[in-house]
Amino acid sequence: MLLSQLPPLLSDWPALLSHSSCWQLEGETLQPASAPLSAAWLVLFGKGLGPAHLARVGTLLAAHGMEASLYPPTEVAGVPLMLLGTARFSQELVMQLKQEEWDIDLCHLPALPTLSEPGLLVMDMDSTAICIECIDEIARLAGVGEQVAAVTAAAMQGKLEFADSLRNRVALLAGAPVAILDEVAADMPWMPGLQLMVDTLKKAGWKVAIASGGFTRFAGELQRALGLDAIFANELAVEGERLTGQVSGRIVDAGVKAEVLQQLAQEFGVPASQTVAIGDGANDLKMMGVAGLGIAIHAKPLVRAEAAATLNHHDLEGVICLLGALACRDRRWSL
Numbered sequence: 001m002l003l004s005q006l007p008p009l010l011s012d013w014p015a016l017l018s019h020s021s022c023w024q025l026e027g028e029t030l031q032p033a034s035a036p037l038s039a040a041w042l043v044l045f046g047k048g049l050g051p052a053h054l055a056r057v058g059t060l061l062a063a064h065g066m067e068a069s070l071y072p073p074t075e076v077a078g079v080p081l082m083l084l085g086t087a088r089f090s091q092e093l094v095m096q097l098k099q100e101e102w103d104i105d106l107c108h109l110p111a112l113p114t115l116s117e118p119g120l121l122v123m124d125m126d127s128t129a130i131c132i133e134c135i136d137e138i139a140r141l142a143g144v145g146e147q148v149a150a151v152t153a154a155a156m157q158g159k160l161e162f163a164d165s166l167r168n169r170v171a172l173l174a175g176a177p178v179a180i181l182d183e184v185a186a187d188m189p190w191m192p193g194l195q196l197m198v199d200t201l202k203k204a205g206w207k208v209a210i211a212s213g214g215f216t217r218f219a220g221e222l223q224r225a226l227g228l229d230a231i232f233a234n235e236l237a238v239e240g241e242r243l244t245g246q247v248s249g250r251i252v253d254a255g256v257k258a259e260v261l262q263q264l265a266q267e268f269g270v271p272a273s274q275t276v277a278i279g280d281g282a283n284d285l286k287m288m289g290v291a292g293l294g295i296a297i298h299a300k301p302l303v304r305a306e307a308a309a310t311l312n313h314h315d316l317e318g319v320i321c322l323l324g325a326l327a328c329r330d331r332r333w334s335l
Helices: 010-016 051-063 091-099 134-142 145-156 162-171 179-186 194-203 216-226 254-268 282-290 301-306 317-330
Strands: 023-026 029-032 040-045 068-070 074-076 079-086 105-109 120-123 207-215 230-239 242-248 275-279 293-297 309-311
Touching: 010 074, 023 051, 040 051, 040 317, 051 068, 051 079, 051 091, 074 317, 079 317, 091 105, 105 309, 105 317, 120 254, 134 145, 134 162, 134 179, 134 207, 145 162, 145 282, 162 242, 179 216, 194 207, 194 216, 194 317, 207 216, 207 254, 216 230, 230 254, 254 275, 254 282, 275 282, 275 317, 282 293, 282 301, 293 301, 293 317, 309 317
Parallel strands: 120 207, 120 275, 207 230, 275 293, 293 309
Antiparallel strands: 023 029, 023 068, 040 079, 040 105, 068 079, 074 079, 230 242
């Protein structure tokens, strides 16, 4: 069947393709097959997802000499989604997918965690669980916003060593009133999809935690509101009613974040294949590297290039799309 003959709505495909239990993608056509492929995965999801996206992927797969099976599409968190199983994993295909412009999110992965089994998700906080960098907001209210924001941007892009950059930024906050923290916490915008993601994961028996280079004042707020299982963040030193310009205790940097994920996985008895790390900055890459799946959300170029999966067009509902994709594997086209 030509892909151009498929209806625009994915929900109409099963009725049209029900005469075969399995379909193989070959260029711009679908051919009946005896059994689906499942050595690696391609996940496509986004509003407007349709035949044109599948045809484009089919062309790329053919150019890389790869075979793929199309599983029955679905909708996850209100987002249309397709799952393709491939005969092998190709890092070259990953690189090409990331280099091209798409109006949907898509990922080629050697393995996928699943919501059908317990798991662990550890996320960064600033610009991941929430839409702001808390230290930048504190600095703005303290009158040193521009100086601190410039250092934050450089650190998140991997241009500065994180721990030193944090100490330098916090030093600029010396003498600021502690009440500023309450003001920032009271107006802390959550990343869209955060509540849905946490609720969905908890319902599926997952553990959810924060490992942040930000501060406990704000991570604690999220833990109370969402029922998070653990938080790891930095503590701002206080003297009287003023910030001292120092960080108390060990700084939560890239290495600590990776340790946190592994520590929690062991504590909760979660296999590495069922662990997920989410972040946006360079200091999240080590954590993503030790997770079963690392997801970059609205991330800096360096992080998008290195992360296994990227969310460029979706917020945290995209995490549910990725973790719900394997449910398509249990579906068949034939009615």
